[in-house]
Every structure is written in C-alpha cells, then in structure tokens.
Amino acid sequence: MTNSPAGPLAPFRVIDLTNELGQLAGRMLGDLGAEVIKVEPPGGDESRFIGPFRGDVVDPEQSLHWWTFNTNKLSATLDLTTLQGQELFTQLLDRADFLIETCPPDTAAALGLGRETVRSTHPALVHTSITPFGREGPYANWKATDLVGAAMGGLSSLCGAPGRPPIRPTASQGYAQASAQAVVGTLIAHYQRTKTGRGQHVDQSMQEAVTFTHDNAMPTWDIRGINNGRPGNGREIGGYKSGQYVFEAADGYVACLSYGGLFGLTARQTIEWLDHHGMAGDLASDEWLAKLDATQGLLLPPSGDDGEYLLEILRAFCRQLSRAQLVSEAQQIRNGWGIVNTPRDLLENEHLAARDYWVEIEHEEAHVTYPGPWAKLSKTPIAIRHRAPHIGEHNGYVYGNLLGLSDEEIALLSTDGII
Amino acid sequence: MTTQESDRMTDQVFAGIRVADFAWVGVGPLVSKYLADHGAEVIRIESSVRPEPLRRAPPFAHDTPGLDNSGYYADFNSSKQCVSLNLQHPDGVKIAKRIVEHCDIVTESFTPKAMRAWGMTYEDLCEVRPDLIMISMPMYGLTGPWSMWQGYGHVLQAAAGISHLTAYPGEEPIGTGVAYTDFLVPHFAAVALLAALDYRQRTGEGQNIDFGQMEAAIHATETMILDYTVNGREQQALGAGHPEHPIYGTWQCAARGDDDDRWIAITITNDTELAALAEVAGQASWTTLTPESLHSEIAAWTRTQQAEALMQRLQAVGVPAGVVQTPEDLRNDPQLAYRGHFWMLDHPTMGHRAYDGPSFRLSETPAELTKSAPLLGEDNEYVYKDIVGMSDEEYVEHLVSGAFD
Numbered sequence: 001m002t003n004s005p006a007g008p009l010a011p012f013r014v015i016d017l018t019n020e021l022g023q024l025a026g027r028m029l030g031d032l033g034a035e036v037i038k039v040e041p042p043g044g045d046e047s048r049f050i051g052p053f054r055g056d057v058v059d060p061e062q063s064l065h066w067w068t069f070n071t072n073k074l075s076a077t078l079d080l081t082t083l084q085g086q087e088l089f090t091q092l093l094d095r096a097d098f099l100i101e102t103c104p105p106d107t108a109a110a111l112g113l114g115r116e117t118v119r120s121t122h123p124a125l126v127h128t129s130i131t132p133f134g135r136e137g138p139y140a141n142w143k144a145t146d147l148v149g150a151a152m153g154g155l156s157s158l159c160g161a162p163g164r165p166p167i168r169p170t171a172s173q174g175y176a177q178a179s180a181q182a183v184v185g186t187l188i189a190h191y192q193r194t195k196t197g198r199g200q201h202v203d204q205s206m207q208e209a210v211t212f213t214h215d216n217a218m219p220t221w222d223i224r225g226i227n228n229g230r231p232g233n234g235r236e237i238g239g240y241k242s243g244q245y246v247f248e249a250a251d252g253y254v255a256c257l258s259y260g261g262l263f264g265l266t267a268r269q270t271i272e273w274l275d276h277h278g279m280a281g282d283l284a285s286d287e288w289l290a291k292l293d294a295t296q297g298l299l300l301p302p303s304g305d306d307g308e309y310l311l312e313i314l315r316a317f318c319r320q321l322s323r324a325q326l327v328s329e330a331q332q333i334r335n336g337w338g339i340v341n342t343p344r345d346l347l348e349n350e351h352l353a354a355r356d357y358w359v360e361i362e363h364e365e366a367h368v369t370y371p372g373p374w375a376k377l378s379k380t381p382i383a384i385r386h387r388a389p390h391i392g393e394h395n396g397y398v399y400g401n402l403l404g405l406s407d408e409e410i411a412l413l414s415t416d417g418i419i
Numbered sequence: 420m421t422t423q424e425s426d427r428m429t430d431q432v433f434a435g436i437r438v439a440d441f442a443w444v445g446v447g448p449l450v451s452k453y454l455a456d457h458g459a460e461v462i463r464i465e466s467s468v469r470p471e472p473l474r475r476a477p478p479f480a481h482d483t484p485g486l487d488n489s490g491y492y493a494d495f496n497s498s499k500q501c502v503s504l505n506l507q508h509p510d511g512v513k514i515a516k517r518i519v520e521h522c523d524i525v526t527e528s529f530t531p532k533a534m535r536a537w538g539m540t541y542e543d544l545c546e547v548r549p550d551l552i553m554i555s556m557p558m559y560g561l562t563g564p565w566s567m568w569q570g571y572g573h574v575l576q577a578a579a580g581i582s583h584l585t586a587y588p589g590e591e592p593i594g595t596g597v598a599y600t601d602f603l604v605p606h607f608a609a610v611a612l613l614a615a616l617d618y619r620q621r622t623g624e625g626q627n628i629d630f631g632q633m634e635a636a637i638h639a640t641e642t643m644i645l646d647y648t649v650n651g652r653e654q655q656a657l658g659a660g661h662p663e664h665p666i667y668g669t670w671q672c673a674a675r676g677d678d679d680d681r682w683i684a685i686t687i688t689n690d691t692e693l694a695a696l697a698e699v700a701g702q703a704s705w706t707t708l709t710p711e712s713l714h715s716e717i718a719a720w721t722r723t724q725q726a727e728a729l730m731q732r733l734q735a736v737g738v739p740a741g742v743v744q745t746p747e748d749l750r751n752d753p754q755l756a757y758r759g760h761f762w763m764l765d766h767p768t769m770g771h772r773a774y775d776g777p778s779f780r781l782s783e784t785p786a787e788l789t790k791s792a793p794l795l796g797e798d799n800e801y802v803y804k805d806i807v808g809m810s811d812e813e814y815v816e817h818l819v820s821g822a823f824d
Contacts (some may be wrong), residue, residue, distance in 0.1 A: 008614040011621075024638070028607070032614045051663055052646050064645040115782065132781070137757035143739040147659060147667060151684035152741035154749050156659070156669065158596040159453060159585065166682050166743045167659045169585040169595065171641035173603070177778075180606035180639075185779030187613035188457055192784050193433045194620050201782035208760055208778035211749055213596035216478065219490030219763075220621040221746035222773040223478040229680075230747065231596045235573055238491065238729035239479025246582070246591055255577035257570060270561055336570035340577040340592050340811075343647035343654065346637065351565035357634055369648040371637045375562070380618050382611075396452075410660045 007033020008380035015039060015092055016073060017080075017101035017113075020047050020172070021206060022130035023069035025186070030072030031373065031382045034098070035400055038073045039089070041080070042417055044391040054365070060391060066386045071361065071370065075389035076398035077419045080311060084418050086112055091403050093122050098186060100128045105140045115201045125199040126189045130182045134205035136255040142173035144206060149174025158217060161232035163217050177204035177213060241345075243301035246340060247318040253340035254318060254326050263310070267292045279317040283310075290350020359384045395419055422578025430640070432776035432784050436616070437806075439515075439522040440499065441465060441539075443471045445572055446556050446603030446632060446667065447528035448495040450608045455498035456777060456786040462522070462802055463501040464515060465795055468824050474795065480769035486795050487768045497764065497774045503796030505824045510538045514822060517807045520547045523619075524612065528556040531566050541627035551624040552615045556608055560631025572598025579636035580643055587655035600636045607635040664688050665710035666696075669743055670718050681726045682743035685717065685733065693745035695736040766791035799823055 010033035016026035017039050018330035030036040038045070047069070048060035055062070076092075079085040090112070093099060093181070099122075103113050108129070112118075115135065118127045129135050132144030133152075147168050150156045154164040155173065168174075182204035189200050211218075216238055217228040226239035235242045237326035246253050263270040271292070282288060301307055318326060323339045339345065346352065347369070357372040361384060373382035399405045399419065413419045440451040448463075465471045473492040480488045502518070505511050516539070519525055525544060527534060532539050534555070541553045558575050559565040573594065576582050582594030608630045609664040620623055637644065646652045654662075661667035664689035675681050687693050690706075697705035700720050705713055721729065726742045733740035742748065749755060750773070762774045769791070777786045794808040803809045809817070817823055 008618040010587070029608055032610070051651070052642055052650065054649050056650070057751070064642045064649060068645050090608050119782070133754050134758055137754045138755040139734075140736045142741075143737060144741060145661075145664075145667070145686040145688060145739045147661070147669070147684045147686050148739045148741040151669065151682075151743040152752075154744050154746060155595065155597070156682075156684065156743045157745045157748075159594070160658075161587070161593070164587070165659055166684075167585065167587065167656075167669070169581055169599075170654065170657045170660070170662070171581070171584050171639065171643055173599075173639065176639040176641075177606070179602065181778050182604070182611070184453055184606050184609045184613065185777065185781060187610060187617065188432055188453070189781050189784070191613060191617060191620070191699040192781075194617060198783065200784065203780040203782070205754075205758065205778060208755060208758060211755060211760060212775055212778055213597060213599065213602040214746060214749075215602065216476070217597075217746040218749065218773060218775060219494050220478045221750060223480055223490045223769075224482070228596070232510070233591060233593045235596055235598070238479070240477060246577070246593055248591065253577070255582065255594070257574055286492070331568050334569065336568070336574055338568070338570050338574035338578040340582050340594075341580050342583050343580060343640075343643050346580055347647060351559060351563045352634070353633065354563040355560055355634070366649075368645065371644050372634070374607050374635040375636050376631075377611060377615060377626055379624060379626040380615070395620040 004383055007031070007381060007382060012097040013037070013262070014098040015096045015098070018130065019045075020050060020065070021175050022100060022102040022179050022182065023047060024176055025128070025130065025182045026073060027069050027071060028183045029098065029186075030179065032287055033380065033383070033385065036073040037076050037394070037408075038070055038075050038389065039092070040075060040391065042077045042392070043417060048391070065253060067368070070388035072385055073389060074095065074394035074397065075392055076395050077392035079418050082112055082418055084413075084416075088188040088399070088403065088418070090121065092398070093125060094228045095402055096125065098126050098190070100130065100182070100186070102130045105131055105135050108135070118202060123198060124193065124402040126186055126193060126202065127199065128182050128186045128202040128204060130178050130204045130206070132206050134208065135203045139207075139287060144174070146172035146174040149178070149210050152207045153213070154217065155210050157211050158214065158228060158230065160230040162230055164230070170347060171212070174206050174210050177206055177209040181209045181212070185371055208285070208343065247315060249318050249321060249323045251322050252342070252345070254323050255338045255340050256330075257336040263292070264335065266333055266335055270335060273329060273333055274313065274317055277317065277320070279313065279320065281313050283313065294355065341351070361387050363387050390419065430784065431787065433457050433459035436460070436524065437522045438462065438524040438526060439519050440526050442526045442528040442556065444473055444528070445495065446596060446605050446608065447690055449524050449601070449605035450554070450556070451526050452495055452497060452613060453500065453609045454778065456788055457784070458787070461499040461791060462518065462798065463496065463499050464504050464518065465501055466505045466793060467508060467509065468505045470795070479768040480772070485768070490769065490772060493766060493772065494774055496792040497762070497788045498790055499793055500798035500802065501793035501795060502799050503823050505822055506537055508820070508822045508824070510820065510822045511819060512539060513728060513776060514807070514817065515539065516544065516547050518802065519544050519551070521806050522548065523552065524616070525551060525553040530557050530569055531555070531561045545625070550619060550623060552612065552619060552625045552628070554608060554612050554628040554630055556630045556632060558632045560634065561629040570599030570641065575600040575632055579633050580640050581636060583657045584640065584643060584654060587658045592656065600632055603639055604632045607638070629739070639641060659684070661686070666693070666713060666717070668714070670721040672721050672724050672729065675725065683721055683726045683729055683740060684743060685738065685740045688739070689807050695738050696733065699736060699738070700733050762788045764788060764791040796823065
C-alpha cells in the first residue's frame with residue numbers, strides 16, 4: 001500500500017507522439033495515473049525548444065513549455081525515420097493501450113501510422129490522431145498554428161473590439177481545446193473497448209474543437225441569421241449586445257455579470273449597495289427606480305444617455321474600492337461578480353490555498369510550484385507525481401524492462417543513433 | 420423501432436448507462452451531452468418554478484421567448500430526456516432520490532449549498548445508490564472561502580487568468596467575447612467522469628468528483644503559471660500575437676460585398692514560411708524587413724485581397740493561414756461539412772435546427788445525436804412510471820400537488 005491511492009487509469013500505458021498541438025492530452029492521461037511514455041527523436045523533441053525557458057536561457061531541459069505539458073510522463077528516444085526505429089515502435093505499441101499522435105496526415109502513412117495500418121496490426125489499441133483540421137477532408141493537409149485554429153474555428157471572430165483586429169488568448173486555446181476534447185473521445189473509445197476488447201481510431205480536429213467554443217453564436221446564426229461579433233468589453237448573446245463586463249477597481253480589475261440590463265436581475269439591490277457607499281448619485285430617486293423597474297427582465301442594457309450615465313456611476317464606484325471588497329459585497333447581493341486574476345494573484349489566492357491546489361515538484365535545480373489536480377476524485381485521486389523527463393531519461397526502463405533488450409543491445413542502438 | 424435502429428442503440432458506447440442531470444447553463448449540460456450523444460440515457464431534471472437559465476436565453480426560435488424555444492439551450496441538450504420536478508415542493512427531493520436510485524451517474528453544477536440544503540450530497544445519494552458516480556461542478560469547487568460565490572463563464576475566465584491574457588497590448592483585460600470557460604472545462608470534467616466510470620467498470624466502486632471549474636481552467640493557461648513561479652514574470656496579453664513569433668496576427672482583407680469586416684490570420688514560425696509568404700505577395704524584399712515594417716506591408720497588401728482566396732494561396736505554399744471565420748462561415752466551411760460537424764434535427768416547437776456534434780470522430784462507434792433538445796417535462800410519464808415505477812394514481816397525485824411543476 002502506498003500513501004496515495006493510484007489514479008483511475010493506473011493499469012494503462014500510453015505512447016505519446018505529440019507536438020505542442022496535443023501534448024496536454026497525454027498529460028491529462030498521466031495525471032489520471034496512466035503510464036505515459038513520450039517518444040521523442042534522439043536529441044530531443046522540438047517542443048523542448050519552445051519558450052519561455054528557466055532563467056531565459058535556451059536549453060532543451062529548461063523549457064517551461066516542456067515542463068508544463070510533460071509532467072507525469074516518461075521519455076524514450078527513438079528515430080522513427082529508420083526501419084529499426086519503426087520496428088521498436090511497433091513493439092512498444094504491442095505493450096500499449098493508447099497511442100496519441102499529432103502526425104501530419106500526409107506523412108502518417110510513411111511512419112506506419114495510417115489508421116488502417118494501426119487497426120490491423122494493433123486491433124485492441126485506442127489510436128488517437130490530433131491534427132489541425134482532421135485526418136481527412138479538403139483541408140486535411142493544411143497547416144495551422146494556434147491562431148489559425150482560433151480563426152478557422154470561429155473563436156477569434158468573437159474576440160476583440162469592433163473595428164479592431166480579432167485577437168486570441170495569449171495562451172494557446174486551439175491546442176488546449178484539441179487536446180482536452182481528444183481525451184474525451186479517447187476515453188469514450190476506451191470504455192467501448194472494456195465491453196468488446198476492440199480498439200478504434202479517434203480523429204480529432206483542432207478547428208472543429210474550437211468550433212465548439214462559440215457559446216451561442218452558432219444557433220444565433222441558425223435562427224436569426226445574425227453573426228455575433230467582436231463585443232470589445234462586453235458580450236453578445238443571441239445577437240444582442242450586453243453591458244460592459246470588466247471594470248477597473250482601485251487595485252486591478254473586476255468582472256461583472258450584467259446579463260439582463262446593465263445592473264442585471266438585481267438592479268434594485270445594486271442601487272442600494274451603491275447608495276450604502278454614497279455612490280448611487282440620483283439612482284435611488286423615484287424617477288430612476290421607475291426606469292429600472294420598466295427595464296427589469298429585459299435583455300438589453302439601457303442605451304444612449306441613460307446607459308452612459310449608469311456606466312459612469314458604476315465606473316466611478318468600482319474605482320473607489322478594492323477588488324476583494326467589491327466582489328465579496330457583490331456576492332452578498334447575489335451579483336455573480338469575480339476578480340480578474342493575474343498570475344501573481346492566483347498564486348497568492350486564499351481560496352486556492354485553502355483547497356491545497358498548488359503542488360511542489362522536485363527538479364534537480366529547485367522545487368517548482370505547479371497547478372494541482374484539475375478535479376478531485378474521492379477514491380482514485382489525480383496526482384501531479386513527478387517532473388517532466390530529461391531527453392531519453394527512461395530508455396533503460398522502456399527498452400530494457402518493457403521490451404526486454406539487453407544493456408549491450410541498448411548501447412548499440414544508442415551508438416547507431418536509433419535511440 | 421426497426422431492427423437496424425435497435426441494433427444501433429445497443430451498439431452505442433453508453434447503452435445501459437443512465438444519468439440524472441441536475442446541472443444547468445453550460446458546463447454541466449455539455450458534460451452530459453457527451454454521454455447522451457454516445458448512447459447514455461440522460462434525464463435532465465428541471466423545473467418551471469425556477470427554469471434552467473438557458474431556456475430563458477436567446478436566440479429564440481421565431482423570435483418568440485419561451486421555455487421550449489431557446490436555441491442556446493437546445494444546442495447543449497441534444498439526445499437527452501427531461502422531467503419537470505420542483506425540488507422546493509415537499510415531495511420533490513424524495514422523488515429526485517427515487518430517480519437517482521435508477522441512475523449510474525449524477526451531475527450537478529449548483530453552488531454547494533443547494534445540494535446540501537436538499538439533502539442530496541454524494542453521501543446522501545449513496546444511501547439510495549451505493550455505486551453512484553457523482554460529479555459536482557461549481558465554479559470554485561465544493562469547499563473553500565469562495566465556494567459559495569456564484570457567476571458564469573464570462574466571469575470565470577477572468578478568475579482563472581484567461582482574461583488577463585486576452586486583451587490588446589497594455590489595455591484592459593476584456594477576455595474573450597464568449598463565456599469561455601463554459602466551453603473549456605466541460606472537457607476536463609467529462610474526462611474525470613469517464614475515468615471514474617472506467618474504474619467502476621473494473622471494480623464496481625463509484626466515487627465523488629469535486630470539480631472546481633477554476634482549477635481546471637488554470638491548466639489551459641499554457642506557461643503562465645510556471646513563468647511566474649520559476650521566473651517571477653507575469654505574462655502579458657499580446658492581442659492576436661505570439662511571444663516568440665513576430666509575424667503572427669490578424670489582418671484586414673478586402674470587403675466581401677457589403678461586408679467590410681473580413682480578416683485573415685497569418686502566422687510565420689520559420690524562414691521557409693516567411694520566404695513563401697514573400698513569394699505569394701511578390702515581394703522578395705519582405706524577407707529582410709523589420710517585423711514592424713513587414714506588419715504594415717502585409718496590412719496594405721491583405722486589404723486588397725479576398726480573405727478566402729488569399730488563404731488558399733498561402734496554404735498552397737505551406738504558410739499557416741486561415742480566414743477569421745464567422746458563425747456563418749463555419750456553417751459553409753467545406754472541412755466541417757466533410758466531417759459532418761453540424762447536425763440538423765427536428766424540434767417540436769423550434770423546427771429544423773442546427774446542433775453541434777462532438778469534434779472527434781470515433782471510427783467504430785461514432786456519436787449519434789438521436790434527438791433534438793427535450794421540451795420541459797417531455798419525458799415525465801416515461802421516467803416517473805416506467806423507470807421510477809409510479810402507479811397512474813401516484814403520478815396524477817404528484818401532478819396535481821405541483822411536485823412536477
């Protein structure tokens with residue numbers, strides 16, 4: 001017995017042949033307890049050269065990108081462009097339950113990773129392909145970075161301000177969406193395998209994964225023939241523009257829920273709250289209360305001079321108070337406001353600390369604080385067990401213990417540049 | 420049901436799995452949608468007394484608000500059933516527990532006080548269903564000082580740090596224009612749930628999942644956390660840009676008819692792609708320009724180009740580029756059409772409408788959106804009589820007493 005129970009997927013082994021498009025997928029399976037073997041070319045995976053780096057020194061062992069997405073994985077090096085490398089890879093697949101790869105569709109066949117090939121040699125394997133647009137179809141061989149995925153999937157058309165360039169979150173959401181949704185498909189295929197013993201192919205497209213982030217924009221087009229657009233500081237729901245969302249506080253920003261008019265369903269309580277701080281202006285007057293009663297339950301915020309007047313009052317109010325005070329008082333009157341957290345805010349956040357969210361992972365250089373489990377499973381906990389591997393760190397385990405090669409054979413493979 | 424249909428139903432992955440879905444708005448319904456679209460019997464438990472908020476949110480079919488007319492609600496609830504049940508009614512909780520007794524999974528996304536007040540925590544529900552898997556998906560988790568805070572995805576993207584990274588450089592953190600985490604964290608929640616289901620399949624044991632939406636969303640901030648904990652640096656938003664690739668952005672294209680809001684994303688990650696871009700533009704000197712100069716050159720050039728045609732030309736020479744597609748564009752996209760992303764389903768009051776299917780294709784057991792979203796209370800008779808086992812008399816009694824409101 002160990003102190004910490006094993007994760008739910010502890011009995012299973014994953015071969016991870018992904019680049020930045022799909023690295024989160026194997027990471028999630030590893031977090032759930034599966035043994036994930038990242039197969040990288042001799043000399044190291046290309047994603048080891050994605051920054052930022054520890055201390056800003058470019059070094060394949062110090063990439064924070066690599067550390068983030070390869071925690072809980074093992075590393076084995078293998079040159080898949082050689083016949084011998086492909087033979088060893090096949091032997092690895094013989095001992096695996098899952099294969100996740102991001103091979104471009106036009107080179108998959110050459111590497112022996114065609115869907116039918118894998119299905120015929122490894123019928124019990126769940127084989128997941130994550131590609132920019134899917135394994136087949138008119139755009140299958142097109143290239144996409146994260147921004148191209150965000151654009152082609154429709155997310156960027158909903159991000160940014162009118163008349164200004166569409167934007168993306170400066171943390172790759174196309175990659176995150178493709179990876180996380182691929183794991184859903186992978187585990188659905190796995191569940192089917194528990195009933196039939198047969199694996200299958202899971203074809204994940206980044207573009208299509210992003211397509212599912214449109215909120216209500218797809219039905220809005222379908223029903224009303226209107227494209228939700230870039231709302232700037234706000235949001236569009238069903239083709240209607242909502243109120244402003246983000247306000248500057250005394251020490252940063254707060255995010256305010258304003259569905260159903262500027263002050264939402266709790267307009268009266270909100271005015272009382274502003275009045276309590278002596279910041280309601282004349283909003284507590286009968287004239288304004290009558291106006292707000294008349295707009296209660298309406299979707300649209302007040303427009304024109306009234307709308308601008310309300311916004312000015314709210315802006316002035318928010319600037320006076322700290323984020324913590326604004327949000328905790330807003331929550332007391334059931335306004336679903338929140339804090340716009342920066343990275344530092346998150347690390348200093350009392351709520352996450354109270355839930356023991358952060359974990360310390362040992363590296364040779366230092367202990368490093370990582371985000372903790374993304375779900376708390378009561379019997380089979382997710383665990384962030386160990387740091388990302390060095391290049392080929394687990395060659396001995398993978399080729400010796402798993403494939404049964406001798407030390408001499410492993411040394412020869414290394415000399416020949418196969419591993 | 421034809422033989423063929425009946426074969427397909429039993430072949431579906433989650434045939435025989437039943438879910439009591441108390442969740443509302445985005446996160447919970449999108450988790451159970453995965454199960455429903457792959458064959459689970461998902462029973463939504465809703466009430467007309469306190470309607471599921473999305474049933475009251477636009478767009479409405481025929482521009483007519485109504486609990487059975489919301490396209491927003493419909494898209495997230497394909498292939499599901501729905502009963503009406505007033506949990507505030509004296510018999511409400513008792514009836515809910517009788518449903519749970521026949522379910523493998525319970526999903527919910529209220530703030531934690533709701534299930535506690537009703538006596539329907541995991542521990543309570545295990546008394547009627549010992550091998551239950553329950554997933555609770557409040558914004559901030561089941562415990563901790565913020566656990567009772569309410570909100571929606573537009574606020575949670577801010578709390579999780581995503582809005583901080585979604586802004587024009589140096590400007591206010593506007594975040595995405597969507598309730599973004601509603602379309603991010605359900606995938607994490609579904610993965611946790613599926614792993615627990617696999618574990619139960621092997622061991623017979625259920626469990627409880629405390630899913631704090633914020634804690635999952637932080638895992639989609641790429642290197643934002645480690646850059647701070649290792650280098651002490653707070654990463655900043657770069658508009659459409661990328662920290663390592665200077666030519667990485669969106670540029671305005673020529674108008675298409677009356678529409679002068681057409682944009683293309685062009686991203687250059689190496690010298691080969693830069694040379695290919697220069698060649699398509701017929702500007703060999705572009706390979707030697709500073710990023711600032713090249714940005715304005717590209718802007719002047721794309722403004723004269725049709726976005727779709729330019730995308731085709733750039734992709735033909737291996738430049739990662741793509742139109743900033745609108746919802747209308749997505750419906751006409753040949754790749755999404757090839758993959759069959761959108762499903763057209765008939766709804767009793769909304770008519771023939773589009774639904775999103777899952778974004779992955781399983782080669783042997785693909786998703787099947789078996790029906791449009793349920794009407795409120797559409798499946799009361801089936802669930803209360805055939806599953807729960809109420810007699811006609813008992814059913815009518817509860818109906819009259821308002822338990823099914």
